[in-house]
Amino acid sequence: MKVVLIAAVSLDGFITRHDKPGSGFTSEADKRYLRDILNRFDACIVGAESFRVSRNWMLSRLMPDKLRVAVTRTPEAFADVADPDSFEFTSQSPRAIVEDLRTRGHHLCALLGGGRIYSLFLQARCVDELWVTLEARLFGSGTPFCPGQFDFPLELLSHDSLDRNTLLLKYRPRQGSG
Ligand SMILES: NC(=O)c1ccc[n+]([C@@H]2O[C@H](COP(=O)([O-])OP(=O)(O)OC[C@H]3O[C@@H](n4cnc5c(N)ncnc54)[C@H](OP(=O)(O)O)[C@@H]3O)[C@@H](O)[C@H]2O)c1
Structure with missing residues (x-):
């Protein structure tokens, strides 16, 4: 199974504004791009903090053929919203997590953040590609x-413009690195 990290980042490396x-x-170009590409994935992974801040939005978009997995130290605290199918x-x-998804037949998983x-x-070497939207801000x-302290050499796979100010950069970890 392939895991693709998907993020939108300011030029100075932040995924939220303040x-x-x-x-x-x-x-708008990134929002359009994200809507399009997410259809290709059959699973996605989010952090519990990202779930907490977008809870209503995420719960309104559950689909049985797209498994969503939230990572938390206390899964039992989310028993009221967990759903075995979605x-x-x-x-x-x-x-x-990756091995479990693979054995259950998933092929393409979006790692949707957040930062932690x-x-x-990344530190567990569980990312195959990084698709980063670089916002001109x-x-x-x-x-x-x-966040953290590491040094992962990456290989640039492609660079495209989503609009005149917004770049889409695709990378993969460089072979033999780390
Ligand atoms: N611009 C973008 O592309 C983008 C993408 C995604 C998110 N975001 C934004 O980023 C912000 C959230 O990012 P974040 O870095 O604060 O949080 P996050 O990565 O979404 O989630 C962090 C949470 O993950 C859980 N966690 C951390 N380490 C763990 C471990 N070793 N084992 C199990 N669970 C672990 C903890 O949940 P518990 O506290 O429940 O244990 C922790 O609170 C939000 O504002 C979100 O909207 C932006």
């Missing part, structure tokens, strides 16, 4: 894209 949760800062909450490690979950999966502060 302390305002959500990704409302992204361009929305699971887990405290498993990234490797165990991106870092968790500087925030100075916000939720960091992938």
